[in-house]
Amino acid sequence: MTARRPGLTTRRLAQAGAELADEVGFENVTVSALARRFEVKVASLYSHVKSSQDLKTEIALLALEELADRGAAALAGRAGKDALTALANVYRDFAREHPGRYAAAQLRLSPEAAAASAGGRHAQMTRAILRGYDLTEPEQTHAVRLLGSVFHGYVSLELSGGFSHSAPDSQVTWTRILDALDALLRNWPAPAEPDHANTSTNR
Numbered sequence: 001m002t003a004r005r006p007g008l009t010t011r012r013l014a015q016a017g018a019e020l021a022d023e024v025g026f027e028n029v030t031v032s033a034l035a036r037r038f039e040v041k042v043a044s045l046y047s048h049v050k051s052s053q054d055l056k057t058e059i060a061l062l063a064l065e066e067l068a069d070r071g072a073a074a075l076a077g078r079a080g081k082d083a084l085t086a087l088a089n090v091y092r093d094f095a096r097e098h099p100g101r102y103a104a105a106q107l108r109l110s111p112e113a114a115a116a117s118a119g120g121r122h123a124q125m126t127r128a129i130l131r132g133y134d135l136t137e138p139e140q141t142h143a144v145r146l147l148g149s150v151f152h153g154y155v156s157l158e159l160s161g162g163f164s165h166s167a168p169d170s171q172v173t174w175t176r177i178l179d180a181l182d183a184l185l186r187n188w189p190a191p192a193e194p195d196h197a198n199t200s201t202n203r
Contacts, residue, residue, distance in 0.1 A: 008038070010048045014058035021059060021100025026107075029100070031055055056107060061117050063101040067094050068118040071125045080132040081182040087125060088151055088178055095155045102159075106152070133185040143185060150181065 016037060021029050030052040035042040049055040067090070074086040095102035109117060126144045135143055154177065157163065163170040 008040075008045070008048060010058060011062075013045065013048050013055065014062045017055055017059045018062055018098070018101050018104065021104055022098050023100070026056070026059070026100045026103035029056060029059065056104065057109060057113055059101070060104040060107040060109060061113065063098070063105040064118040064122070066098075066101065067091070067105055068121040068125070070094060071122065075125055075128065079129075081178075083129045083132065084147075084182055084185070085178050087129060088147075088174075088181075091151045092155050092158075092174065095159055099159055102155070130185070133188070135185070135188055139188060139191070143188065147181065150177065 013034060017029050017034055020033060020037060024033075031045050031049060032042050032052075034055065035045055038045075049058060071087055071090045074090045075083050078086050091102075109119070123144065126147055127140060129147075130140050130143050133143075154174065158170055163173070
């Protein structure tokens with residue numbers, strides 16, 4: 001609408017783009033689609049975003065920030081398995097409530113955009129959980145990657161309907177997965193010693 005034009009900002013476009021992503025899918029968000037939403041000409045948006053890819057980057061930054069804020073609130077005062085479960089549920093609930101935003105949060109960012117994003121807060125939250133399990137480096141990094149893989153993998157399969165037609169209910173499996181992760185983190189295997197006897201040296 002014409003009345004909205006004076007209020008257009010990059011932030012507002014990112015918020016509208018995030019809403020659109022939840023409705024039609026992140027891959028379908030473009031500057032032209034957003035222009036139609038505001039009933040303005042595409043050219044009027046290019047003073048705020050350079051391209052559809054730039055718009056998607058702004059949506060990704062917004063999604064990462066929203067997700068980090070939720071995670072921080074959920075982790076306050078929690079530790080150990082309670083914290084692990086809280087953060088895992090934040091990611092799963094966010095993905096189910098905002099599938100477009102969740103997809104945006106997985107966008108590969110440029111090094112500059114990544115450095116300015118809330119991505120670092122996500123890593124810090126995961127490491128805060130792992131401090132309760134007494135893991136030191138490099139094992140802590142291995143565990144961070146494991147948790148990220150399990151959370152994202154399960155949530156992505158669930159969103160795509162991968163568990164819709166089989167028993168038990170996906171919520172039951174989710175609970176068991178978190179139980180298993182807690183048990184694994186409490187009994188993290190020691191790194192294997194290199195087998196020097198079987199190590200060949202090229203000469």
